[in-house]
Amino acid sequence: MVIKVENLVKRYGELIALDHFNMELREGEILGLLGPNGSGKTTAINCILSLLKYDKGEIQVFDKKMSPVAYDIKQDIGIVMQNVAVFNELTVYENIDYFCSLYVPDKKKRQEMVEEAIAFAGLGEFRKFYPHKLSGGLLRRLNIACGIAHKPKLVILDEPTVAVDPQSRNNILEGIVKLNKQGATILYTSHYMEEVDQICTRIAIMDRGKVISSGTNEELKSMIGLGEKITVDVPGISREAVEGIRALPNISKVELSGNTLVVKSKKGRNNLGAVLHYLEDHNIAFGKLYSELPTLNDVFLEITGKELRDNV
Amino acid sequence: MFKTIFFYRSKALLRSKETMFWSLLFPMLLGTLFYFTFTNILEGEGFETVPVGLVDTGQYENEEAFLGALESVSGMDDERTDEGSGDILFNVTKAENEEEAEKLLSEGKISGYILLGEDIGLVVNKSGYGATIIKSFLDYFKQKMSTVENLMEATAGKITPDQLEEALQTREYVKEIKVSEESPNIVVNYFYTLLAMSCMFASMAGVAEITGIQANQSPLAARLNIVPAPKLKVFLGSAAALAVIQTAIIALVFLFLALVLRVDFGKDYLLTMLTNIAGVITGISFGTAVGAVLRAGENLKTGICSALVMLGCYLAGMMDVQMKYRVQANMPVIAKINPVNRLTDAYYSLYYYDTNGRYWQNMAALGIMTLIFLTVTFLVIRRQQYESI
Structure with missing residues (x-):
């Protein structure tokens, strides 16, 4: 087990930030810690890294008890903070070399590692740039390069794509998958469900300081009673027609909001064909139509009764 | 590392x-x-020679002694030195009469004037650095003359020049031990x-x-x-x-x-x-x-x-x-x-x-x-x- 957290409790005065938080990260996984802002993701990471005192619980990393002086454990950890943590007076190359030197004393070996990290982050042409000359996306990539240059076995990324443009975000996500393929185990926190959906092999959903559900993407979606969701623009549809659609087989819910009709199927079922046929057979004019499978937001909504997005 | x-x-x-x-x-x-x-500030703090006027009516009994004392610390008007030259205390301008001295004083050419009448008098426009220096000098002279007069009276004029010199000498009762070659400098x-x-x-x-x-x-x-x-x-x-x-x-x-x-x-x-x-x-x-x-x-x-x-x-x-x-x-x-x-x-x-x-x-x-x-x-x-x- 790379990380094992049991019954972790962390209080800030009256506020319980982590409420008997449990988590396991196995070797080779990309575990996504998904939750709205304030759900306790960063607090959990800071406790795992022994930066924060906690009130109760056990934390093991690489099957050893984690502590502030567990330098042998820290040697194999790479951390990418939520906020960019680099020296403004050092260039891209110097920053990466500085942080790498804290793990790798051998200069020659380090040079190779720094070059690899620069290539990995796509910062080759910016190696002599100072951080204030970099765009937000490049700065994030530098932040990542500083965290992973020493080739850690465990990489912890705390919301590394906040305030990053879509292109840079894709680069970062691809990089994380690449790191994982190179052998690193990844703990990834985010409140963007699409990211977690895209790259994580396992997901733990957090709310109010505890993991409320965990599993693979498919496992989580299969936990809830929803199947396909069809959204269609139907200007002027009659009440009878709405009731007709509701009467179709495997339909769990039909909602009309203005001209937009949302049809939700029962778990594991697809109704796109049946709905289309109904509309055509009854000469109901329709516009934009699309179908989607349940998302992690639906999972979060079903478990907590609130939208994940609303909390972002 | x-x-x-x-x-x-x-x-x-x-x-x-x-x-x-x-x-x-x-x-x-x-x-x-x-x-x-x-x-x-340091330049401003340099010692300045005090310009002083002198009106001598010829009536002062110790005229000779006073003029000697004044001359020893002054440049008279016929041998005037530049102000601030450092070694002399006064630049003395002799005036024929009080009116002329008053004129010099009102024009600001002197800080005050010494009037040698039956006694020594000092006339100044305003108090200040120059007036203080002149007054201190006059007080010192008067004190010494008084000492001499007392001694002469007490000894019925039988005091020798050496004894007189001894009596007039200023004695230091504090000995300065130098701790430095440098001068103090704040x-x-x-x-x-x-x-x-x-x-x-x-x-x-x-x-x-x-x-x-x-x-x-x-x-x-x-x-x-x-x-x-x-x-x-x-x-x-x-x-x-x-x-x-x-x-x-x-x-x-x-x-x-x-x-x-x-x-x-x-x-x-x-x-x-x-x-x-x-x-x-x-x-x-x-x-x-x-x-x-x-x-x-x-x-x-x-x-x-x-x-x-x-x-x-x-x-x-x-x-x-x-x-x-x-x-x-x-x-x-x-x-x-x-x-x-x-x-x-x-x-x-x-x-x-x-x-x-x-x-x-x-x-x-x-x-x-x-x-x-x-x-x-x-x-x-x-x-x-x-x-x-």
Whole structure:
């Protein structure tokens, strides 16, 4: 087990930030810690890294008890903070070399590692740039390069794509998958469900300081009673027609909001064909139509009764 | 690891515009300002010969003695010297009568005039430096004449010239033992407090160093708390770089003051440099202790630290040299524990005293302070974990 957290409790005065938080990260996984802002993701990471005192619980990393002086454990950890943590007076190359030197004393070996990290982050042409000359996306990539240059076995990324443009975000996500393929185990926190959906092999959903559900993407979606969701623009549809659609087989819910009709199927079922046929057979004019499978937001909504997005 | 931290931290400090301004440019600019200000003050403080008028009616019985005494400290109008020449007390202008003397006085050509009638009189327009000097001279003359008259009366005129001379001699009952070849100079104290301030400005960088390893202060500090090494090791590498760069900067400030502004630092430049190094180390350790003890953000810590340094400068006489003596007289403990005062005193000891006893006392005090600051820092930050980040 790379990380094992049991019954972790962390209080800030009256506020319980982590409420008997449990988590396991196995070797080779990309575990996504998904939750709205304030759900306790960063607090959990800071406790795992022994930066924060906690009130109760056990934390093991690489099957050893984690502590502030567990330098042998820290040697194999790479951390990418939520906020960019680099020296403004050092260039891209110097920053990466500085942080790498804290793990790798051998200069020659380090040079190779720094070059690899620069290539990995796509910062080759910016190696002599100072951080204030970099765009937000490049700065994030530098932040990542500083965290992973020493080739850690465990990489912890705390919301590394906040305030990053879509292109840079894709680069970062691809990089994380690449790191994982190179052998690193990844703990990834985010409140963007699409990211977690895209790259994580396992997901733990957090709310109010505890993991409320965990599993693979498919496992989580299969936990809830929803199947396909069809959204269609139907200007002027009659009440009878709405009731007709509701009467179709495997339909769990039909909602009309203005001209937009949302049809939700029962778990594991697809109704796109049946709905289309109904509309055509009854000469109901329709516009934009699309179908989607349940998302992690639906999972979060079903478990907590609130939208994940609303909390972002 | 130490070497790399030292190397990169040095680079970062050398590239920091903030460090260069506050540690190098600001003291140089302030030193230049001091130079122009105090040069004018010193020039203004030079002794000026007092222009005085003399109206002699020929009625004064001791006329001859008085004119002799006046002549001995004056240039008469036919041998007038330039004002401020230093050796003579008065420039005397003889007036034919009181009207002429009044005219000279009203035109401001003389500070007052001496009227030799039946007695000696002094006429001035207003009190001031010149009037005071003339009056003191006249009082002194009258006192001596009175002594002579009393002696003559007491001895019925049988006093010998030697006895008279003996009786008129002014005796000193306090013996001056010179401790220095140098003359006392309060102006240099301003420049010494300036250099001491520059050393103690390293405290602000000291605050930055300590907050740089306190995980609750910045993401960068948090990252440095996760590395596989004791944070004291990271801190030492970084603080050593700071000490070296700051010492180099202070050396430049010192050379600027000594060679460009011609501030007298005595003869032992090596010991002055040693004082600079001690000052920088005390400054850094003071900053780290303040940074470690205060529970606040970096900006507030830096603000408090710079306020304490400036208070130390004020109490050491940077804004008014008399303050240094007032503190020394009324609050000697404050003077003893004020590192700026200790540094200033160390520089002054090297300038003024021929022996180094007082200098080493100050250096020992700075060493003890540094030890206390570092101990406090170490005790607070070792194995520090945080309630919140």
